[in-house]
Amino acid sequence: MNVVALVKYVPSPQGTPQLGPDNLLVRSGVEGALDPGDEYALEAALQIAEASGGEVLAVSMGPDDALAGVQRALAMGAHKGVLITDEGLRGADTLVTARVLAAAISRAPFDLIIGGVESTDGYTGTLPATVAELLGLPSATFARKVEVSGADLRTERQTETGYDVVTCPIPAVVTVTSGANEPRYPTLKGIMSAKTKPVERLSASDLGLSAEATTASQGIVAVAEAPAKAGGEVINASDDAASRIADMLAEAKVI
Amino acid sequence: MIWVYADVSEAGASPAALELLTKARELGGDVAAVALGPGANAASAELGLHGASTVYVSDDAVFSDSVGQPAAHVLAALVAEHSPELVLFSTSYDSRDVAGRLQAKTGSTLMSNASDVLALDRARTEILGGTKIVDVELRGPSPHIVLVRPKSFVAEPSGGTATVVQVAAEVPDELRAARRVERHAESASGPKLEDAKVVVSGGRGLQDPSNFSMLDELAAAIGDAAVGASRAAVDAGWVPYSYQIGQTGKTVKPEIYLAVGISGATQHIVGMKGAKRIIAINKDADAPIFGLADLGVIGDLFEVIPALTAEVRARRGL
Numbered sequence: 001m002n003v004v005a006l007v008k009y010v011p012s013p014q015g016t017p018q019l020g021p022d023n024l025l026v027r028s029g030v031e032g033a034l035d036p037g038d039e040y041a042l043e044a045a046l047q048i049a050e051a052s053g054g055e056v057l058a059v060s061m062g063p064d065d066a067l068a069g070v071q072r073a074l075a076m077g078a079h080k081g082v083l084i085t086d087e088g089l090r091g092a093d094t095l096v097t098a099r100v101l102a103a104a105i106s107r108a109p110f111d112l113i114i115g116g117v118e119s120t121d122g123y124t125g126t127l128p129a130t131v132a133e134l135l136g137l138p139s140a141t142f143a144r145k146v147e148v149s150g151a152d153l154r155t156e157r158q159t160e161t162g163y164d165v166v167t168c169p170i171p172a173v174v175t176v177t178s179g180a181n182e183p184r185y186p187t188l189k190g191i192m193s194a195k196t197k198p199v200e201r202l203s204a205s206d207l208g209l210s211a212e213a214t215t216a217s218q219g220i221v222a223v224a225e226a227p228a229k230a231g232g233e234v235i236n237a238s239d240d241a242a243s244r245i246a247d248m249l250a251e252a253k254v255i
Numbered sequence: 256m257i258w259v260y261a262d263v264s265e266a267g268a269s270p271a272a273l274e275l276l277t278k279a280r281e282l283g284g285d286v287a288a289v290a291l292g293p294g295a296n297a298a299s300a301e302l303g304l305h306g307a308s309t310v311y312v313s314d315d316a317v318f319s320d321s322v323g324q325p326a327a328h329v330l331a332a333l334v335a336e337h338s339p340e341l342v343l344f345s346t347s348y349d350s351r352d353v354a355g356r357l358q359a360k361t362g363s364t365l366m367s368n369a370s371d372v373l374a375l376d377r378a379r380t381e382i383l384g385g386t387k388i389v390d391v392e393l394r395g396p397s398p399h400i401v402l403v404r405p406k407s408f409v410a411e412p413s414g415g416t417a418t419v420v421q422v423a424a425e426v427p428d429e430l431r432a433a434r435r436v437e438r439h440a441e442s443a444s445g446p447k448l449e450d451a452k453v454v455v456s457g458g459r460g461l462q463d464p465s466n467f468s469m470l471d472e473l474a475a476a477i478g479d480a481a482v483g484a485s486r487a488a489v490d491a492g493w494v495p496y497s498y499q500i501g502q503t504g505k506t507v508k509p510e511i512y513l514a515v516g517i518s519g520a521t522q523h524i525v526g527m528k529g530a531k532r533i534i535a536i537n538k539d540a541d542a543p544i545f546g547l548a549d550l551g552v553i554g555d556l557f558e559v560i561p562a563l564t565a566e567v568r569a570r571r572g573l
Binding site: 159253 | 323346352358359368382393441477502522534552559562566570
């Protein structure tokens with residue numbers, strides 16, 4: 001089974017992201033990483049491809065720096081990558097991004113598309129459903145568990161109160177939650193072989209997308225600092241902490 | 256015209272739908288709601304009471320038995336017929352699927368995680384870990400699609416009644432492919448996370464899943480308290496995803512939020528900074544959570560929590 005993994009290179013979650021003068025997130029020249037949420041998607045994709053003797057294609061959109069994210073995916077075990085880089089895609093909204101990813105994915109046959117539930121930087125949480133709709137596919141989203149048997153998927157869909165079992169024929173789009181599996185660390189061998197694996201570099205026009213189809217329809221028009229919270233009191237555990245906390249609970253009338 | 260896509264179940268309309276209707280009313284103009292799935296007709300009175308002049312409903316089980324596609328299909332047909340300028344969704348799992356698909360069908364722009372809606376073409380959100388508040392202008396084809404975090408507004412009834420319009424569930428078979436075949440509710444004793452007056456939340460500092468029982472005991476001693484977790488604890492597989500509080504996960508606004516062994520990553524803060532009082536216990540004096548806490552305790556949670564549980568029990572005469 002050939003699996004497409006949606007991957008995104010994001011500013012390092014441990015760093016301090018910044019807005020540029022154009023009110024867009026600064027993505028170039030900052031320390032970045034493969035989105036931690038995507039590692040669960042990749043792990044799920046690798047397991048499914050390995051069990052069926054298929055390949056994993058890592059598809060990403062982003063600036064030149066995002067090549068590092070694709071290479072991380074290759075180091076984890078993905079077989080090949082596609083990176084779409086285009087100055088015209090800076091500030092893309094989710095519709096533009098979904099169009100680009102759908103166009104890139106549909107260039108070759110596939111059985112399954114797997115992504116994380118949302119990115120760590122934008123956290124919109126709707127992109128995979130939009131990709132599914134553009135490709136005319138069903139989707140089994142928010143999966144904490146994914147199993148494949150023959151041409152059918154069985155997933156455990158996270159709900160507000162527990163989980164649902166959702167079944168779905170392939171091809172389909174699946175998103176997996178954080179904690180769905182244990183993403184593997186790239187081995188030294190994996191890191192070395194990643195450098196020899198094929199990565200196709202494309203622009204929006206290579207995908208046949210017009211300037212109109214790749215123009216974002218939203219933008220930040222005002223930025224304000226969030227009001228700083230007045231500093232509270234910090235004490236040591238030895239300062240009768242339990243009693244102080246209980247005082248605050250009593251003040252709030254919850255005990 | 257503003258529409259609210261209301262999550263409904265046999266239990267009624269979701270609280271978030273009533274919050275969105277209250278906001279939509281405030282923005283002015285005609286407000287309608289769309290409710291699809293079992294419980295929709297029963298929920299229509301409440302939706303009308305909160306500001307919907309019209310509620311488009313179908314009780315058909317296809318909307319809950321199949322994921323995403325049937326609701327998006329029927330919603331898109333209604334949108335094409337009535338041309339709302341803005342459709343508001345909550346950020347629930349089901350709503351995210353429907354909104355994402357609607358975007359592909361209408362070619363509209365979509366904004367998620369909004370904390371406020373300012374106009375038909377403008378919404379507000381907090382980014383960079385809640386340090387910046389940004390207003391986003393929405394352009395392009397109607398309707399603009401905005402997903403709003405739960406508890407962004409307080410639901411208030413308008414006293415209105417809605418005209419209820421039955422919608423035919425004309426859903427082709429190929430759009431019923433992703434099927435919900437089993438439902439499992441994980442039993443949790445005590446109040447729900449979103450409703451509890453006190454939330455006791457655990458993070459990586461708990462070191463081991465079994466230590467969450469300490470938090471369960473504290474929550475039980477307090478009474479109206481629920482146990483939550485940071486993403487780190489959920490990612491580690493210690494507690495289910497349904498415990499997660501943060502950017503990914505639930506938003507809570509309790510009277511007291513007790514962060515236990517949680518460093519305060521931006522991802523977590525987004526989901527809990529609306530709490531009235533925040534108490535943090537962490538052994539690392541530099542943990543960012545202390546910048547947010549009304550009361551910070553630097554020290555060993557394995558000493559503080561059992562002592563606190565004993566203190567609360569003593570004060571409540573348990």
